[in-house]
Amino acid sequence: MSFEQLQLKNQLCHRLYMASNSIARTYRTLLNEINLTYPQYVVMMALWEEDKITIAALIEKTAIDGSALTQILKKMTDKALLMVIKDESDKRKRFIQLTTQGQSLKHQAADIPKQIQCKFNSIDSAQAEQLMHLLDLVVHDLNSEEVDSLDINEQRT
Amino acid sequence: MSFEQLQLKNQLCHRLYMASNSIARTYRTLLNEINLTYPQYVVMMALWEEDKITIAALIEKTAIDGSALTQILKKMTDKALLMVIKDESDKRKRFIQLTTQGQSLKHQAADIPKQIQCKFNSIDSAQAEQLMHLLDLVVHDLNSEEVDSLDINEQRT
DNA sequence: TGCAAATATTTTGCATGCAAATTAAAATGT
């Protein structure tokens, strides 16, 4: 596999870079109609699944960087899609809760997954599964390599 | 495939988003040592492959957005990695050429692909091939759907 | 009790990615 590893066109990373940008671009166009960016849409998806969760939980669920999320939530609050609620028992925590407007946006966004899906003409569901699986492996490998001596302790889930 | 399509954790796009960010993060750490960002590294890779090419050619080869590339090239010029050379025959065009410093950086960056590769413990070369192939399909599908009536003309490569 | 260490978020600063508008120069059609 190392024969032409130095060529850009043979690099996995560059493929990933291009694919990710392509998807983001595609979403941007679609999401533009409901005035959301992709990360904002991801936040909405997470909240439609489970409302009134902690910011930490939202970070966990969306994989959006915390410092970016702060800004994103600020903009979404301005758009009246959600509210930030302080936890009285632990004043460090904040809960994020959808507004009525945020909840109702779910209906308008209902067909977005289908619209995206129908663009994938070259990929059947088995291949999509495969792809998701492989991407999971990539993420796992790249995120778990920080551990060196902790291998033994952290390996179990 | 549509049963739980609305769940974030089942979305191809979210996987891609996470994988792309993970890779970018991994590169960032490595590239930090030679004072390059990932897009800047991609530009260097392209130029190490073929020096003194047009900005348009660089965009084509790297898939980096043109307006972003302008800024990136500016920073790389400041770092004395490359030079922008005007084409006398066509004053719209500019060629990008590596400086001696830019060329010699190739040696210092030589082991980066290996360092990245050795992090992929769960993926063998066959799976990497598979993954790249699937990502190509994704990119192809998402980038070629602008055509509607042009299908007949543009379908051939 | 009291203070260091751990948590949960936010703030800052820098580098993109991208759509849209702009500028400059070359190619085309008449």
Place this chain on the structure above:
DNA sequence: ACATTTTAATTTGCATGCAAAATATTTGCA
């Protein structure tokens, strides 16, 4: 030749992603 169109790059404005530093609280312990 001359206006129109196309091509090559740049500029602008907005939204992130992320490392690092700063804040505010809570926990854990001596």
